[in-house]
Amino acid sequence: MYKRARLTDTVEVPPAELGDVSPRLVKRLLQNKLEGRMDEEVGSVVSVTEVHDIGEGTVLPNEPGVYYEAEFDAITFDPQMQEVVDGTVVEVVEFGAFIGIGPVDGLLHVSQISDEYLAFDAENQQLASNESNRTLGVDDAVRARIVTKSIDERNPRDSKIGLTAKQPGLGKHGWLQEDREQREEAAAGE
Numbered sequence: 001m002y003k004r005a006r007l008t009d010t011v012e013v014p015p016a017e018l019g020d021v022s023p024r025l026v027k028r029l030l031q032n033k034l035e036g037r038m039d040e041e042v043g044s045v046v047s048v049t050e051v052h053d054i055g056e057g058t059v060l061p062n063e064p065g066v067y068y069e070a071e072f073d074a075i076t077f078d079p080q081m082q083e084v085v086d087g088t089v090v091e092v093v094e095f096g097a098f099i100g101i102g103p104v105d106g107l108l109h110v111s112q113i114s115d116e117y118l119a120f121d122a123e124n125q126q127l128a129s130n131e132s133n134r135t136l137g138v139d140d141a142v143r144a145r146i147v148t149k150s151i152d153e154r155n156p157r158d159s160k161i162g163l164t165a166k167q168p169g170l171g172k173h174g175w176l177q178e179d180r181e182q183r184e185e186a187a188a189g190e
Contacts, residue, residue: 045077
C-alpha cells in the first residue's frame with residue numbers, strides 16, 4: 001500500500017555544501033540516502049517529496065560534514081499482510097513467477113497460482129497448463145494476495161514477499177475475465 005508519511009531522519013551535509021543548507025539541498029541528500037531503502041516500520045521509501053524543517057547542525061569529532069535532523073514528507077510503499085495487490089509478471093522461473101508490486105517483487109509460487117498443474121516452459125518464459133491451455137508469462141497482469149512478508153533492511157533485495165492467487169477473484173487478469181464471461185453466459189442460459 002502506498003502511503004504519504006511524515007518522517008524524521010539525519011542527513012550529513014558535506015563541507016563543500018555548507019554555504020547553502022537549504023530545503024532543496026537537504027531534500028536531494030535525503031533522496032540519495034533514503035529512496036529505494038526498505039524499513040520495517042515504513043516499508044520502501046519511494047520518494048522524498050518535501051522538507052518541512054531542518055534542525056540545528058551538529059558537528060561530530062573526526063567527521064568532516066555537519067549533521068542536520070530534518071522533518072520531511074515521503075511516499076512509501078508498505079505491503080500489508082493479506083492485502084490484495086495488482087502487479088505484473090517480471091520473471092518466470094521453474095518454481096513460480098516474480099510479480100512486480102510497486103517498487104518490490106513478490107514470489108507467486110507455482111503451487112499458489114492454480115489448482116491445475118503448471119509446467120515450466122523455459123523457451124517461452126512461461127508456466128503452462130495442459131488441462132486448460134492457460135499460460136502465465138512475463139508482462140502478464142496478475143491480482144494476488146500477500147501471504148508472507150520478510151523485510152531485510154540491510155539488503156532490501158533480500159526481502160521476501162510471498163503471494164497467492166488461488167482464491168476466487170485472484171489470478172491472471174485474462175483468466176479472471178474469461179471466468180467472468182463464462183459465469184455471465186451460464187446465467188444468461190438459465
